[in-house]
Structure formats: structure tokens, C-alpha cells
Amino acid sequence: MTTLFGLPIQAISGQLLIGLINGSFYALLSLGLAIIFGLLRVINFAHGTQYMLGAVTAWLLLTVLNIGFWPSLVLAPLIVAVAGLLIERLFLRYLYGLDHLYSLLLTFGLALMIEGLMRDGFGAAGKPYSPPALLTGVVNLGFMILPIYRGFVVVASLIACLSVWLLIEKTKLGAYLRAATENSGLVQAFGVNVPKLLTFTYMLGAGLAALAGVLAAPIYQVSPLMGSNLIIIVFAVVVVGGMGSIMGAIVTGYALGLLEGLTKVFYPQASSIVIFVVMAIVLLVRPAGLFGREA
């Protein structure tokens, strides 16, 4: 068996793949957080909840309405985005003029409520969700066996991240978003309906989180608690990357996922804290974050 640093290469590539998959979720989630924070100045604590809701919605669509993975990949994010619309219209909108901490506390409270209700109704135990038939099975890449679905997750999240990047960097709507991030008053004075733009942005971020949740459903078990610790890791990712740059959020997400995977190979005990350690180091060396402009 081939080895690297005394470890079988199979094991290393296996952990790297897991790292890459986790990184895909970190990237999608921190991207959404960064977009929401950029424009709304809201730290969306409900982001992990929206990820969970994506997975749970897909599971419910399957079990209750017999709607499969592919339609769910679109439907579940849309449904969660509509829930996001309600949150923005009913609550967040009234907090924009206040200290940012209030919106953090509000979304924290909503996250607790939604997770508590789901746990009550859905049960804390994880539920399995099978990948679609098209993506089951494995391919042998020579140096490792790749389950097709896992490869798909990496590709799908890359496509989603790049699409969002293109949307923001290359379209008219993206130009509005970038401009409003700098000076939303002036963008309004030009006749752009910024309140609507804010709602849309929150929906986009929530939808991205839900997309990550649907993608995660066949890999992890679907459970009401799947997002609650994840959100804190994603916060650390965001502190490391700095929220000033969309690309920064994406790259940092993948990089930290990989690093976490590598840590699992070489020093498993530290794998759950390695991202926080990186965050501490970045705070010492470059407090504004790797890609950050201090907000």
C-alpha cells in the first residue's frame, strides 16, 4: 500500500475529501453570511438553522410529498428563502437603525426557537436521506475510491459559489449590491429600491445556507441540531477570512475545511478545534482577517 508520512495514502485522501466536503459547506455558509453582513450589517445567527431547515425541508418533501432530491435541490432553498423573507420583513427591518448587536441577538433567539420547535416536532435523532440514484456508487480514481455523491457535492458547491460570485461581480444587480454595501443611502437616492434589495439579499443568503443543507442531507443525518455547532465554526471561518471579500469567504471556507481534514489524519484530537486555533493566530497576526477590510 502506498504511504505518505507513514500513513496510507488512502486514509489521507479520504480525510482530505471529507475536509473538502466540509470546506464546501463552510464556503457556502460563510459566503451567505458575508453577503448578508455586507449589505444588512446583520450577523445572521440563524444561518445554521437555515442550513438545517434546508436539509429537513428536503427530507419532508421526500417523506411527505414524495418529491425527490433533484426538485428539492431547488425547492428547499426557495422555501427557506421565503422563510427568510418573513424574518427580514417582520423583524430585521425594524432593527437596521440600531446597534448591530440587536440583530445578532434577534437571529440568535429565532435560531433557538426554530431549533427547539423542530426538535420537539421532528425528534433529535438523525434521519437518513439517500442520495439520488444517479449519484450512488463509487469510482476508483486509482489512489482512492470516490463515492460519486461526494464528488458531486464538491462540484455543486463550487458551481454555486462561482455563480454567486459572478452574480455579484458581473451583473447589474450585483453592482447595486456592491454599491449599496458602500453607501446604501446614495443608491436609494438614485432610485433603487434598497429595502427590496435588502430583503432579496437576506433571502439569497438563507437560500444558500439551505442549499448547503440539502447537499449535506445524504452525507450527514438529517437532524434539527445539525446546524447549531456548525454556525460557530462558520463564524470562525468568517473572522479568519474577513468579511470584506466574497472570494475571500469562499477560499477561506475551502482552505479551512481541508486543514481540518488534514488535522484529522495527523492529530485527530485537535481536529475539532483547529479552525479556532487558526482564528486565534490570525487575530494575533492580522486582526482584520486574511482578506479583510475592517468593517
Add this chain to the structure above:
Amino acid sequence: MTEPHPLPHLQVRGLNGWYGESHVLHGVDIDVHEGETVTLLGRNGAGKTSTLRAITGLLKKREGVIKLKGRDLIGLPTYQAARAGIAYVPEERGIFAGLSVAENLTLPPKVAEGGMSVAEIYRLFPNLEERRNSQGTKLSGGEQQMLAMARVLRNGARLLLLDEPTEGLAPVIVQRIGEVLRTLKASGMTILLVEQNFRFARKVADRFYVMEHGRVVDHLTAAEVPDRLASLQTQLGV
């Protein structure tokens, strides 16, 4: 639509405005008629910029009457005031750093037919075309001012609000801005200008309002300026 305009293009009556608790506008009255260029003069802190911001709705806490072609703007959200037909060039120019020159230029959505095309704008401001892919804030101060003005010529609004377009710019550029303003005026644009540079304002404006402590304290036409020069200079502290 076809009847002659009994009302001014922009009518401001008894306008009061507040930043938080501080009361900055105390009953401002201003008329700007169709095709006219009117300048607000006054020292720093007299309330000129606040008046413009109150008209656009950026100054949210306001009372009184602001009518654009007879339509009351108070109570409308900022973006709807703009859509009623206002082209706004803010102080400090407000160029977006995260956008290229071309993106800055095409950012404001059209609010009415009849705005300039991008090609026409580039003809008026050739520098901007050369630099269209640069980051907006990498332009020189003069170019940024041109961009800030060019930006709102596309949107078709017929009322232009200009806040200190000449501030901190070299005389050559100021002259160029004067030419652009005269071109716009010739095209029938209604212009409300805030300006500290009286020499510049004198060359472009038809009428003047002098503001002090959030009130209009004086009003004169271009023809009256020579007789009133001395008193104006004390009022403006120039």
C-alpha cells in the same frame, strides 16, 4: 401635461429638517422654475447640503412641503423621490470604490425617457471612456466629479441637484464643469446648485438664495448681483 406650468418645477415651502435631535432646517422656502439654474449660497453649516438631502429624502426627519412638478415628495421613500425625477450629485461625489468607472456610470436606473445614452455621455466626457475599466475611486478628483455628474445624466430626470461640484478642484476643471453645466442648461435641464465658490456660481446661475442658520435670508437674481456685491460678500464671508 400640455398646459403651461403654473407651478415651479421644484417648490419647497416651510421645510424643516432634523439630524437626530438637532434641528438643522427652519422653514426653508425655495422655488426653481423649469429650465432655470438656481444656486444656494451660504457659509458652511448654513443648511445648503441639508436642504438638498431633505429634497432627496436622505434627510429622513423633515416637515413642510416639497413639490416636484406638483407632486409632494414628503412621505415618499428616498428611492421614489428619485424616480419622481431627481438626478442627484452628492457632496464628496459619492463614487463607489467597489465599482468600475463604467459600472458607476450605469448604476442609477432610468427614471424617465430622454436621458443621455452612454455614447453621448462619453462624448461629453472623453476621459471617462478611456478609464472606463478602472476602479471608480482611482480617478483624479476632477474625473470623479465628471463621473458623478455623468452618472445622473443617463437617468432622464429633469431636475439636477448638484452639491459643491467645484470643491477642491483646479481652475481648469472648474471651467470644464461650468461648460458642462451650460450645456445641460441649454438642453433645458432644471438645476439646483449648492456652491461656496461664488465666482463660479455667478457664471452659471439665474437666481440665488442665501442661507444662514438653516433659513433662507436673502434672494436675488443674476441681474441684481453687481449692485449687491458688497453686502453679499459680508454675508458669505468671502
Add this chain to the structure above:
Amino acid sequence: MSIATSTPLKTANDALGIGHLVGRALIVLALLALIAAPLAVYPVFLIKILCFALFAAAFNLLVGYVGLLSFGHAAFFGGAAYITAHTVKEWGFTPELGILAGVAFAATLGLVMGFLAIRRQGIYFAMVTLALSQMVYFVFLQAPFTHSEDGIQSVPQGLLFGIIDLSKPLPLYYTVLGAFLLGMVLIWRVVNSPFGNILAAIRENEPRAISLGYEVNRYKLAAFVISAALAGLAGAVKAIAFQLASLVDVTWQMSGEVILMTLLGGIGTLLGPVVGAALVTAMEHYFAATSIPAPVLIGGCFVACVMLFRRGIVGEIRHRLKARSSR
């Protein structure tokens, strides 16, 4: 950054903002009530409230008087509980030494976490403290001495100073009350000292404090350490009182709960956190019998407080009294 409150400088001097005499009379009344309370209410319940009240007051020192929202205070509360429980149970420390060890641990941890967290401001400060405390959580989860899910159980209560038998409810209650009062007096002293005035100045206008030549970060760090140590005191006392140190007390949910207590009672008021802690503890106690899950209740309170009631109970009372007296 300024969360919530108005009137920074005078607040603490005057706990309710209703004049010194009335205020003092109220404090004396409250003290008498606390001393007599075990006659009416089950001491264990009171002890729980006092521990959380001290925890919330420690947290409030930071958010209310320096304007720093820590989302990681459970690390100090639960961390100190672990250290106290371990030193008392495994190393045979006396209760007072065990509590001291817990407080020292919390202060040291506060120094490290504070040093890192004050490098960022505002919303980032909250995120950094949250992430760091989550790291602490994982360390405790994996460290063998904490017995992970089981926690450190049946911690011996022993004799405080060799004489006070803490296994009896009343001596235990008055010991906890003593620790609570000690903490409150310390907080009151800090807030009303020249040091406290500088903290208030930082909260109101940090750039101005910097331009006046204050080394803002040192003051912030000092406040962070004091707050962490007092949160640790609360956790340490709780470990002795309930003979238990568990993972629950180091989770981010616990950090959230202390925020809620403070928010509900009134950020930046001396008595607010105490009122909030009593209310949240009582609420959890009574709702435990119903079918409403605790997180839903806590979350709902958060939403209600943020949307409708940002001054908190004590803050609201103070505001109304002030509005009336200025009329």
C-alpha cells in the same frame, strides 16, 4: 458601539435612578429580603438564582459598562466550575481553595480570551468570543478529567474555613449569598471608581478616549478579566452548591442564556441582571412542567426583548421614573 442604555455615568451610583435615599432604602430592603428569603422559598432554588444573578452581573459589567458583548462567558462560568469541582474532589482542596482555584482559572482564561478578542470590535468581538468559548468547550469535552457527558459528580461540599458545614442548606445558602454580595459590591466599586469612569468614556466614545491618551485596550482587557473572574466565582460557587460541574455550563447556549438574563433585566443597570436572572430561572423552572421546550421559551424571550423591550425591566422602570421626574 453602544448597546442599549442611556445615561452611563450616574447609573450605578443610583441603582434605580430614583434618588439616593430611596435607592438606599430599597437596597436595604432587598438585603433584608435576601436574608429572610429561605423562610419562604426553597433554598436550593434561591441558590440557583443567586449563582446566575452573579454570573449575569459579571457579564453585565462588560456589556453594560464597557459596551463589549461577550458571547463566550460560559467558558468562564463552566470552566471555573470544572476546576473547582476537580480540585475539591480529586485533590482534596477545601471549598474556599477550590473556589479560589476556579476563579484564578477563569481570570487566566479571561486574560487569554480577552487579549485575543479585544483585537476586534463590535460585532466581531461577539463572534470571536463565541468561537473561542466553543474551543474551550471542545477542550473540556475531550479532556479526561471532565468525564465528558457525565460531568464531575458528587463533589464533596466540605467545611468552609473549616467550620461552616456546606452540606446543610442554610449555611450553604448564606455562603452563596455572601459570595453574591461580595461580587456585587466589587462590581459596584469598579463601576464607581475612576477606572469605571474611564470604561464609561470608552463605551460612549472610544475614539475620543483614545485621543485623550487612554490606552483603551488595557482598560478593556482589565474589565474583561474582572468580568471573567466574577463569572468564574459564580460558576465555582455553583459547582460546590450543586456538587456538580457539567458540559451544560460551558455551552454557547449558556452564554446565550446569560445574555438574555441581562437583556431582560436591563443592560447597564446594577440590579437588572439580578432581576433578569431570577426571572429566567423562575420561568425555566415553571415551564419545565409544560410542553413548551426551554429553547423555544428562551428564544421567544430574546425575540420579544429585542423587538419590544430593549431597555429591559429595570431599564424601563428607570426610564419611566426619569421621564416623570423631568416632566
